[in-house]
Amino acid sequence: MEGKQTGAPDSTAVRTALWRALHVQIDPPPHVLKDEIGLRLAAPGDDWRRRPDMDPHATRGFRAAIVARARFIEDLIAEQADRGIAQYVILGAGLDTFAQRRPEVTSRLRVFEVDQPGTQAWKRRRLVELAYGIPDGLRLVPVDFEASEDWLEKLAAAGFDPSRPAVIVSTGVTMYLTKDATATTLRQIAGLAPGSTLAMTFLLPPELLHDADRPGLRTSKEGAQASGTPFISFYTPSEMLALAREAGFGDVRHVAGDSLAERYFADRADGLRPSSGEDLLLATI
Helix, strand or coil, X not given: CHHHHHCCCCHHHHHHHHXXXXXXXXXXXXXXXXXXXXXXHHCCCCCHHHCHHHCCCCCHHHHHHHHHHHHHXXXXXXHXXXXXXXXXXXXXXXXXXXXXXXXXXXXXXXXXXXXXXXXXXXXXXXXXXXXXXXXXXXXXXXXCHHHCCCHHHHHHHCCCCCCCCCXXXXXXXXXHCCHHHHHHHHHHHHCCCCXXXXXXXXXXXXXXXXXXXXXXXXXXXXXXXXXXXXXXXXXXXXXXXXXXXXXXXXXXXXXXXHHHHHHHHCCCCCCCCCCCCEEEEEEEC
């Protein structure tokens, strides 16, 4: 991956941040998510909107899906914070900017961003350079997953209390992992304190996508392969729910991408809708 060699985030994390900014810059209001801080962190250059993967028409479904899942996660975090949950863990945080954009929620939380050491060092430096700084409630937790470092051990060393409930989020990660690796992660999370909640995205097999979205998935898959981050795993909703139950979660729920479309994009005059292909697992301990 790009980030392993340079310390910068990988191309997928940057693309996600740029799509979030593109939604604000070219899609008419109401905006599902307002995030241009990731763009500032990435600093891709003045011509970033001319990149082929930023084509306004070709990418509209993808960027809508990206902001829909992010909005769902942020609504979940705000709801859980209102219930008194005070720990938020982001696995594979990339260029997440929740801590910078939502101080009214972050002030009630301790946010733990987990990612590769090089990426975390780069992000720490960029946050300081842009004068955001590292607030007391934000912990950047470097974990070398390829060296099999124990991320839960690293979390505890950063101040995470495993005896207290938390929200754990993993978006845009499971497709790059083997199913055995994801099952191991699910078992680890299921061992956390009762009352904890996991939100995890997963890619659907091509046959479950809307016909119009299959070429886009094929293009994304080919691009991921070419960039050295191939898609490895796809899940049917029933398969992912079974995996979570086997891991030890007491309550598991499938959140379809289409339901996010109805929740956040209904009645838009511009017809903007998320592409199909990525759904969510919502599980509680």
